[in-house]
Amino acid sequence: MELYKQHQIRIYNSLTKSKQEFKPINDGNIGMYVCGPTVYSNVHLGNVRTFMSFDLIYRYLLHLGYKVRYVRNITDAGHLENDADEGEDRISKKARLEKIEPMEVVQQYTVDFHNVMSKFNCLPPNIEPTATGHIIEQIEIIKDILDKGLAYIVDGSVYFDVLKYNETAHYGVLSGRNIEDAIHNTRTLDGQSEKRNPQDFALWKKAKPEHIMRWPSPWSIGFPGWHLECTAMSTKYLGKQFDIHGGGMDLKFPHHECEIAQSKACFEKDPVNYWMHANMLTLNGQKMAKSTGNNILPNEIFTGENTILTKTFAPSVVRFFMLQAHYRSVLDFSGDALEAAEKGFFKLMEAVNNLSSIKAGKISTIDLNSWKDTCYNAMNDDFNSPILIAQLFEAVRFVNLLKLETETLTQEDLTHFIKLINSFIFEVLGLENNVKKDTSAQLSGVVEVLIKLRNDARANKNWALSDQIRDELIEKGIQLKDGKEDTTFTVN
């Protein structure tokens, strides 16, 4: 029997602002859409956190035996600066600055994104559609919204009529904003006057002569509005109504609010049953963001080329650090927090390495079922990874007691225990046991002790001992060098 039949998940739905029992539209099958990156620069660790949060969710759903169609798009057109309807396209701007083709920008940063995702052991989605690959679908949706009288054309651009829509529906249903609050922050910028109301948003924009990413449409040669691509791609691959839509908290408004309005206008249905939003990664208490420069790139953590950390950290340690926080909590990035996470990570992996040396006993003295239930209950309760991790540390305690034979498990229970630990750590949390402990500090400490003993021996004219220490260290590849002030060493 599939595990999901025994486990009722509860998901915090941003739409209802409450935890709800999760029931997929089609039993055993789940459609999940997550807004992907805008590929105009390298993804920073904040972006990674959101994608990792959904990777955890995806992994747990798979673990429970659900058949999941996971769609995560690549935004390669239409996302203008300041998330607004005016300004330059982020990708064209980068192309202009670097004097390369927009599609070269897209390719470069899509490849970077994929590399980063695989370093962090995030599973690839089942479909990864691009905005530029779905211009026709976007145009069809605009035609439909125009037919329904919920959009209007001004000089080749098409705008969604928020006030008209709000007469029969509720614009603001997700973000809780009322229509007066929902005025885009760009109202004073050039071109805003085209809109009947500042709340309206672009479905199609006529391209200015300098706008190089452009496609023909019934209204003008231009490009689609940013919000439209996700409506087009999610409904194309998951249907007009699907189970889960995710993204970072900052996408709730206007992006997801607009998606709901577009879908309801076009298909007359609420598109998504469970809206999920991952919270932000902060640095020095401020949101990590490309625009402010308050960010760190994954590669800068692995290579140590940064001004924030004093040492490097492996991807799996960073992953563990992130999963120690619940996806709906803000998480602050710091060297101290990473070092604490690294200690915990090694403790966990040491326990995993010790599993094979545990001997089975005649009886089971540990209540395995109760431990297992607590682990599953944590994940069933809105994917609470920090509680699961706390339970895994409880398992580390069990492993130590089992090794000492203070506690015992029968062969059957032991096999089950090992299987559970492995599936929670590797399958569900997606950690990897491939990180070498950096023991260089300990090695230096040990050599310093030997240097001191040798100095004592020399002070006592015990040349035999001092030579022995020096020669044996050479045999181990450690060369002592006596300077005027002190003795140093090199490792060959």
Ligand code: AMP
């Ligand atoms: P973008 O490429 O800017 O569209 O962002 C890609 C994803 O990263 C979106 O889901 C954002 O909500 C998310 N994101 C951006 N900044 C952060 C952050 N500091 N912490 C967590 N997620 C973020």
Ligand code: ZN
């Ligand atoms: Zn989106």
